[in-house]
Amino acid sequence: MIYREHAYSVVQTNSAGWTWTVQMEGSESRTGASHRRESAIGAAFAAIDKVIEAGARLRAVSHNVVDGRMIAKTATE
Numbered sequence: 001m002i003y004r005e006h007a008y009s010v011v012q013t014n015s016a017g018w019t020w021t022v023q024m025e026g027s028e029s030r031t032g033a034s035h036r037r038e039s040a041i042g043a044a045f046a047a048i049d050k051v052i053e054a055g056a057r058l059r060a061v062s063h064n065v066v067d068g069r070m071i072a073k074t075a076t077e
Contacts, residue, residue: 003044003045003048004048004049004052006022006023006024006025006048006052007022007023008020008021008022008023008044008045008047008048009021010037010040010041010044012037013033016035017033017034017035018033018034018035018036018037018039018040019031019032019033019040020032020033020034020040020041020043020044020047021044022044022047022048022051024048024051030047030051032044032047
């Protein structure tokens, strides 16, 4: 299945459980479990949203490298 251009799967593990997996390009896969299918789908969506949001924040903030560390630029720089 696809959500926000990223693939995810939801599989019933037994009569009372569901496992979700999200494979993000360029990062490790994320997995989790839930008692309800709808909850597993929601958790997969949240994992995708979180990775997309984190990537957007990294692209939005410029950095300087000082002594080998990345330091976010301030608005006045």
